[in-house]
Amino acid sequence: xxxxxYTENWDGKFKKLTFELISYAHALxxxxxxxxxxxxxxxxxxxxLKQLARYGAQKIISAENELLSSLDNQxxxxxxxxxxxxxxxxxxxxxxxxxxxxxxxxxAVRLKAGVGPGVSRLPLNLSPFTVYRRAYSGNxxxxxxxxxxxxxxxxxxxxxxxTEVNATAAIERVNxxxxxxxxxxxxxxxxxxxxxxxxxxxxxxxxxxxxxxSPDNWGPLTELAEALGxxxxxxxxxxxxxxxxxxxxxxxxxxxIAPNLYIAVGISGATQHLAGISASKYIVAINSDKDxxxxxxxxxxxxxxxxxxxxxxxxxxxxxxx
Amino acid sequence: xxxxxxxxxxxxxxxxxxxxxxxxxxxxxxxxxxxNPWDELxxxxxxxxxxxxxxxxxxxxxxxxxxxxxxPTIRKALAIGADDAIRVNxxxxxxxxxxxxxxxxxxxxxxxxxxxxxxxxxYNGSVVGGxxxxxxxxxxxSAVSSLSIEGGIPLITREIDGGKEILTVGAPLLAVxxxxxxxxxxxxxxxxxxxxxxKPIKVYEPVPAEPLTEIVALExxxxxxxxxxxxxxxxxxLIDLLRDEAKVI
Ligand SMILES: Cc1cc2nc3c(=O)[nH]c(=O)nc-3n(C[C@H](O)[C@H](O)[C@H](O)COP(=O)(O)OP(=O)(O)OC[C@H]3O[C@@H](n4cnc5c(N)ncnc54)[C@H](O)[C@@H]3O)c2cc1C
Ligand SMILES: Nc1ncnc2c1ncn2[C@@H]1O[C@H](COP(=O)(O)O)[C@@H](O)[C@H]1O
Numbered sequence: 001x002x003x004x005x006y007t008e009n010w011d012g013k014f015k016k017l018t019f020e021l022i023s024y025a026h027a028l029x030x031x032x033x034x035x036x037x038x039x040x041x042x043x044x045x046x047x048x049l050k051q052l053a054r055y056g057a058q059k060i061i062s063a064e065n066e067l068l069s070s071l072d073n074q075x076x077x078x079x080x081x082x083x084x085x086x087x088x089x090x091x092x093x094x095x096x097x098x099x100x101x102x103x104x105x106x107x108a109v110r111l112k113a114g115v116g117p118g119v120s121r122l123p124l125n126l127s128p129f130t131v132y133r134r135a136y137s138g139n140x141x142x143x144x145x146x147x148x149x150x151x152x153x154x155x156x157x158x159x160x161x162x163t164e165v166n167a168t169a170a171i172e173r174v175n176x177x178x179x180x181x182x183x184x185x186x187x188x189x190x191x192x193x194x195x196x197x198x199x200x201x202x203x204x205x206x207x208x209x210x211x212x213x214s215p216d217n218w219g220p221l222t223e224l225a226e227a228l229g230x231x232x233x234x235x236x237x238x239x240x241x242x243x244x245x246x247x248x249x250x251x252x253x254x255x256x257i258a259p260n261l262y263i264a265v266g267i268s269g270a271t272q273h274l275a276g277i278s279a280s281k282y283i284v285a286i287n288s289d290k291d292x293x294x295x296x297x298x299x300x301x302x303x304x305x306x307x308x309x310x311x312x313x314x315x316x317x318x319x320x321x322x
Numbered sequence: 323x324x325x326x327x328x329x330x331x332x333x334x335x336x337x338x339x340x341x342x343x344x345x346x347x348x349x350x351x352x353x354x355x356x357x358n359p360w361d362e363l364x365x366x367x368x369x370x371x372x373x374x375x376x377x378x379x380x381x382x383x384x385x386x387x388x389x390x391x392x393x394p395t396i397r398k399a400l401a402i403g404a405d406d407a408i409r410v411n412x413x414x415x416x417x418x419x420x421x422x423x424x425x426x427x428x429x430x431x432x433x434x435x436x437x438x439x440x441x442x443x444x445y446n447g448s449v450v451g452g453x454x455x456x457x458x459x460x461x462x463x464s465a466v467s468s469l470s471i472e473g474g475i476p477l478i479t480r481e482i483d484g485g486k487e488i489l490t491v492g493a494p495l496l497a498v499x500x501x502x503x504x505x506x507x508x509x510x511x512x513x514x515x516x517x518x519x520x521k522p523i524k525v526y527e528p529v530p531a532e533p534l535t536e537i538v539a540l541e542x543x544x545x546x547x548x549x550x551x552x553x554x555x556x557x558x559x560l561i562d563l564l565r566d567e568a569k570v571i
Contacts, residue, residue, distance in 0.1 A: 010483065070487065073452070073462050096448075098481060101440070102464030102498070105417070105452025114418065114534030117447045135540065136348070137443050139339040143539040154448075184461035185491050192485035200483055204571065228571055246502055252335060252443060253359050254501055261570040272335050275443075278543065282568050284560065285549070295549045300563060304554030316558035320565060 002059075003029045004089035005038045006080055007052060008099050012044045015201060017095050017157050019055045024160045025093050026056025026167075027122055037061060037087050038169075041068050041079060046171065053169035055162065059087075060171045067178040071099055072185040077106040079176050084111060089150065096154035097200065104154050114146035120159035120279070137252050137275035156279065157200070158258040197231040199248060204230030204261045207250060207277075208238060211266020211287060211306060215243035220310035221265060227317040233257070235267050251276035266306045269294025286310075323379045323471070323493070325368040326433040328424055328450070329361040329399055330414075330442040331392040341540050348540065357395055359507070360439025362402075364497075366504035367469060368437060369403045377471045381405045383433070387414050387423045393523065400518035401510035407521070412528035415536070417445070421453030422531040428458045430526070434493040435476060440465065440500040448498075455496035463491055467502030 005025045007018045025036045038057035040049065042064065049060050063079055080103065084092055092107065094100035096118045108115045116131035120141075124130045128145045131153060135142040199205065206225040208218060218232075225232045232248060239249040250257055252272040258279035265286045267273060274297055277283065285298035288305055295301045302309055333339070334354040342349040357365070365384065371377040384399040386392060387410040396407045408431075410423040428436070436458075438451030448464075455462035467486065468479040476495060479502070480487045510518070552560045564571045 070489075071482075073455070073464065077456070097483060098465040101448040102452060102462070105421075105449040106456040106462065108418070108449070108534075109421075109453050109456035112534075114416070115447070115449050116535070117449055130538065133446075135444065135446055135537070136333075136339045137335070137446060138543065139337075140341070140348070140540045140542060142537045143541075145536045145538050146534065147536065148534045184495075185463065185489050187487050187489045189488040190482075190485060191487075198484045240505075249501060253363075261564065261568070270336075275335075282564070282570050283546075284564070297546060298549045299547060299568070300552060300560060301549045302552045302554050302557060302560060304557075309554060309557045312557040313561060316561040317571070319558075320561060320571075 001034045001090050002037050002087050003032065003034060004084050004087055004092045005036060005057070006092065006094045006100070006103065007038045007040045008095065009040055009042060009044050009048070012042070012048060014048060014051060016162070017097065019051070019162050020157070020160045021093055021095055021155055022052055022055035022057050023163045024122070024155055026163065026165060028091060031122065031126060032090070034090070035059065037089070039063065039080060039083050041076060049171050053167045054164050056165045056167050057169050058167055060169050062171065062173045063176045064173065065176050065178045067180060067183050070185065070187045071102065072183045073102050073106055075178050075183050076103055077110055078178070078182070080107055081110040082176070084150070092150070092152045094152070094154050096156050100154045104152050108152050111150045112148060113150035113152045114148040115152045115154070116144050116146055117154045118156045119153045120156040134279065138278040156258060158260070159279070193247070197229065199231045199233055199255055199257060202231035203259050204228045205233050205257060205259045206230055206263045206265065207233035207235070207267060208244070208265045209235040209267030210237050212238070217307060218244070220314055223314045224263070224310055224317065227314055227321065235273050264294050264298070265310065267294055268292050269297055323434040324432065325371065325379055325382045326436045327361060327365045327368050327382060327384045327404065328436065328438045328454070329365065329384050329386050329395065330358040330439070331355050331386065331388055331395040332358045332442055332444045335359060335443055341542065345539050345541070346537060355392065355395055357399060358439050358442050360441065360499060362507040363504045364437040364439060364499045365399055365402060365404060366508040367499070369508060370504065371471060378474055379471065383408060385424060385427055386410070387412055387420045389413060396523055397518050398510065400521045401514040402508050403514060405521065407523040408526065409523055410526050410528055416533040417447050417449040417453060418534045419531045421450050421457055423528050424450070424454045425457035426529050427526065428454070436494070436496040438496065438498050440498055451496060451498040458496070460494045460496055461491050462496040462498060463489070464498040466497045466499045469497055469499070469503060
């Protein structure tokens with residue numbers, strides 16, 4: 001028996017979310033009295049793989065095959081399912097990010113496993129296996145019982161603290177067999193955003209709404225994000241208007257994020273917007289209308305004109321970062 | 323080519339969620355049911371493709387697993403422009419059960435492209451689409467933000483962390499769609515509403531399947547502590563609070 005974690009890598013590197021997954025798996029394995037195996041697909045070097053042990057992986061499997069250089073849901077599912085079986089995995093953990101969402105349901109069918117998607121805590125109970133997850137777009141949380149023998153969990157990002165345990169782990173490199181005719185996805189082109197802090201990775205997010213009035217007013221907002229080392233985001237009307245790029249749209253129909261700090265500037269706080277940000281640890285609202293619903297979701301607020309307040313916040317942050 | 327759009331029936335997105343007695347389900351009194359926002363967007367994109375003769379798409383069918391009470395939502399999809407509909411006559415106890423029913427539909431009827439939403443706004447699972455594809459043994463692409471058909475081959479944009487990939491997958495395929503797939507949802511015109519009354523809804527009885535998961539309890543999110551207000555004349559105080567009290571910067 002074991003807990004298996006699928007650790008995605010980005011050009012051979014892991015991210016904070018990878019270590020969250022391992023930390024979670026380590027705690028869960030403790031509850032279950034079993035051990036953690038991490039599986040990485042694609043090229044990653046020794047030093048990078050060793051990092052997984054820092055957070056509690058006791059066995060690290062690195063599976064390589066040239067045919068696995070980009071995500072093909074069927075081929076990847078085949079590899080993960082194979083390792084899950086040989087490792088006798090009872091629980092398989094993936095991130096609730098794009099790749100995790102793509103793979104978890106296919107794996108579920110392969111292994112006849114129930115899925116607990118977007119889980120944000122350790123199981124409430126092991127028997128029956130009960131997970132805690134977001135439902136109704138953040139308006140409720142569900143206790144979900146998974147009845148199958150094998151269980152699959154996708155972990156919500158930023159929902160579990162990193163815990164270093166400095167385990168030592170054996171690294172096993174395997175050359176997995178992949179039938180070329182089984183790879184159905186042909187990637188023609190990759191377009192990467194460079195330089196900026198990615199919204200999905202950011203601990204701090206500064207976000208603007210229609211109250212910013214014009215695309216020309218974003219200067220102090222991006223400066224605040226930069227000064228805080230954070231990313232920028234926006235409400236849906238702002239991206240619909242083309243004031244900001246679509247990748248920045250957060251909410252029910254945009255990105256769902258859970259940073260430590262979300263600063264909402266000139267955003268009214270519609271339920272559909274809150275659906276994407278309500279899992280943030282702290283929400284700050286800056287709005288000229290003292291009755292805006294965003295203040296009900298926020299822990300800190302300023303009633304006032306964004307254009308006057310933002311530059312002063314930038315100065316204050318630069319002051320403390322000196 | 324034929325497209326199948328899988329639609330789920332969800333509470334209107336502005337609904338204030340209240341829990342029913344026993345706290346294992348929601349109180350549905352007064353709730354307006356709508357097509358899941360993502361599914362409305364995939365339907366819109368499917369119809370755009372059908373209306374473009376160059377795409378080669380001839381028909382758009384919608385499929386829904388749900389009881390007769392969800393027919394108004396199916397009719398709405400027909401009014402927006404779908405050609406016909408399939409309803410599997412069953413409640414949807416979990417993703418596995420729903421996916422099994424939809425995969426069964428794919429055994430009975432052939433489609434070249436199947437579209438599912440990235441998540442239903444009630445269950446937020448992001449699970450049904452991938453399960454259907456695996457059950458049907460066809461490729462799936464998730465986080466699809468654009469879908470076009472060039473020379474008979476589906477061309478897809480997939481969102482990845484920090485970028486996008488342009489890729490091709492041979493049909494039949496299942497696309498799990500997200501933001502970007504269509505700009506605005508298409509709305510039903512009067513003519514569409516009239517025509518929808520006469521469009522066929524085929525009803526299939528479910529095949530047996532054992533749900534693998536069950537919601538045993540729901541809770542409302544813990545109320546957030548009251549909002550601490552900082553005076554607009556001293557915004558720097560906010561930064562101090564974030565550093566010293568919340569300890570997030
Ligand atoms: C199916 C569906 C899905 C949706 N999905 C999303 C989604 O994913 N994300 C999303 O964001 N929305 C979504 N919406 C839209 C949502 O309902 C709201 O319309 C939207 O969030 C409002 O955006 P906003 O807060 O920027 O603008 P508004 O509601 O117009 O609010 C602007 C705010 O700015 C304030 N303001 C004005 N001037 C200033 C100033 N000088 N300084 C400071 N504050 C000022 C105002 O008081 C107001 O509160 C969805 C809607 C539907 C129907
Ligand atoms: N009862 C249902 N009938 C038809 N399609 C469904 C149903 N439930 C979910 N789906 C499809 O699966 C997608 C994802 O749903 P979920 O896995 O519940 O988040 C939805 O956007 C629909 O396309």
